[in-house]
Amino acid sequence: xxxxxxxxxxxxxxxxxxxxxxxxxxxxxxxxxxxxxxxxxxxxxxxxxxxxxxxxxxxxxxxxxxxxxxxxxxxxxxxxxxxxxxxxxxxxxxxxxxxxxxxxxxxxxxxxxxxxxxxxxxxxxxxxxxxxxxxxxxxxxxxxxxxxxxxxxxxxxxxxxxxxxxxxxxxxxxxxxxxxxxxxxxxxxxxxxxxxxxxxxxxxxxxxxxxxxxxxxxxxxxxxxxxxxxxxxxxxxxxxxxxxxxxxxxxxxxxxxxxxxxxxxxxxxxxxxxxxxxxxxxxxxxxxxxxxxxxxxxxxxxxxxxxxxxxxxxxxxxxxxxxxxxxxxxxxxxxxxxxxxxxxxxxxxxxxxxxxxxxxxxxxxxxxxxxxxxxxxxxxxxxxxxxxxx
Numbered sequence: 001x002x003x004x005x006x007x008x009x010x011x012x013x014x015x016x017x018x019x020x021x022x023x024x025x026x027x028x029x030x031x032x033x034x035x036x037x038x039x040x041x042x043x044x045x046x047x048x049x050x051x052x053x054x055x056x057x058x059x060x061x062x063x064x065x066x067x068x069x070x071x072x073x074x075x076x077x078x079x080x081x082x083x084x085x086x087x088x089x090x091x092x093x094x095x096x097x098x099x100x101x102x103x104x105x106x107x108x109x110x111x112x113x114x115x116x117x118x119x120x121x122x123x124x125x126x127x128x129x130x131x132x133x134x135x136x137x138x139x140x141x142x143x144x145x146x147x148x149x150x151x152x153x154x155x156x157x158x159x160x161x162x163x164x165x166x167x168x169x170x171x172x173x174x175x176x177x178x179x180x181x182x183x184x185x186x187x188x189x190x191x192x193x194x195x196x197x198x199x200x201x202x203x204x205x206x207x208x209x210x211x212x213x214x215x216x217x218x219x220x221x222x223x224x225x226x227x228x229x230x231x232x233x234x235x236x237x238x239x240x241x242x243x244x245x246x247x248x249x250x251x252x253x254x255x256x257x258x259x260x261x262x263x264x265x266x267x268x269x270x271x272x273x274x275x276x277x278x279x280x281x282x283x284x285x286x287x288x289x290x291x292x293x294x295x296x297x298x299x300x301x302x303x304x305x306x307x308x309x310x311x312x313x314x315x316x317x318x319x320x321x322x323x324x325x326x327x328x329x330x331x332x333x334x335x336x337x338x339x340x341x342x343x344x345x346x347x348x349x350x351x352x353x354x355x356x357x358x359x360x361x362x363x364x365x366x367x368x369x370x371x372x373x374x375x376x377x378x379x380x381x382x383x384x385x386x387x388x389x390x
Contacts, residue, residue: 038270048207049099054265061106077113114166139331206227294312306383323343
């Protein structure tokens with residue numbers, strides 16, 4: 001770094017500090033919202049969501065052979081099979097845009113093709129069965145159905161577009177990367193490996209199972225009431241599996257890989273959550289940007305309203321299911337049905353924190369193209385939906 005550049009950075013930092021508007025209530029409120037969102041994120045999202053996801057990602061990188069990943073998600077894999085599996089993964093993993101990142105990183109670094117990996121990346125948080133049911137019950141069956149169909153179509157289309165846009169780079173990545181390893185002799189049977197991953201996935205899903213509706217006595221609430229028993233049994237099963245089928249060296253390698261994912265992803269996530277909280281605040285609270293301006297800009301079904309809704313949703317952080325109460329308030333403030341769908345299709349799958357992490361995994365160009373595809377497709381889908389549903 002040149003001396004001039006160092007001086008410019010120091011001067012810029014000084015100017016920012018000199019003119020900090022600490023006397024502004026709006027600024028102070030935004031700072032509080034940023035810290036409050038980080039506190040909530042650390043308490044509610046890291047231990048039960050991200051930590052299990054890191055362990056699953058570490059397990060993928062250590063115990064899932066590259067031959068297996070290449071068979072189902074590699075460049076030469078059956079496209080119908082790979083995109084079908086990737087596009088419905090969200091029905092199993094009820095995760096948000098940040099929790100899916102270590103899982104995406106795991107399969108991508110093991111040799112998965114960009115297209116199927118991106119389809120998995122989008123579908124993981126977007127095709128959440130509970131979120132879709134909640135959307136239909138609270139916001140109407142039209143939005144629930146459109147969200148379900150749109151999310152599945154989006155995952156496949158965006159995955160295919162990313163594959164073709166970066167086809168040359170992907171061929172070079174697989175030609176130069178150490179992915180063609182052939183069949184690997186496994187130390188455990190397929191059934192043992194399935195039980196190992198199932199125990200972790202069951203804990204991830206049930207530990208984060210949210211209550212559907214107050215006073216609801218359906219199956220979702222019944223599962224919610226017994227979720228800790230299921231999560232506890234899954235942890236007990238995992239402990240038995242590790243003791244019975246794994247060597248100490250393997251467990252050590254697994255934990256080291258898990259730690260590597262945490263070091264790569266966690267700092268960027270917390271920076272992104274801070275910025276997101278400062279700009280947009282938490283649910284029911286305002287950041288530096290007044291919510292009344294956002295509500296006024298997403299009324300009707302114009303191109304601008306749908307585009308603005310998609311962009312704001314892409315940068316805002318949505319924990320699983322929080323997009324529904326946010327939309328409920330925005331629709332009450334005059335938001336159109338088209339922009340509402342645009343938010344549902346762009347918001348859960350993207351966030352500023354996830355963009356920062358994605359850039360470190362697959363580079364700036366691929367991240368920009370992926371985000372742009374989600375925003376553009378959400379905008380178009382919102383406009384079409386708004387034409388038919390008022």
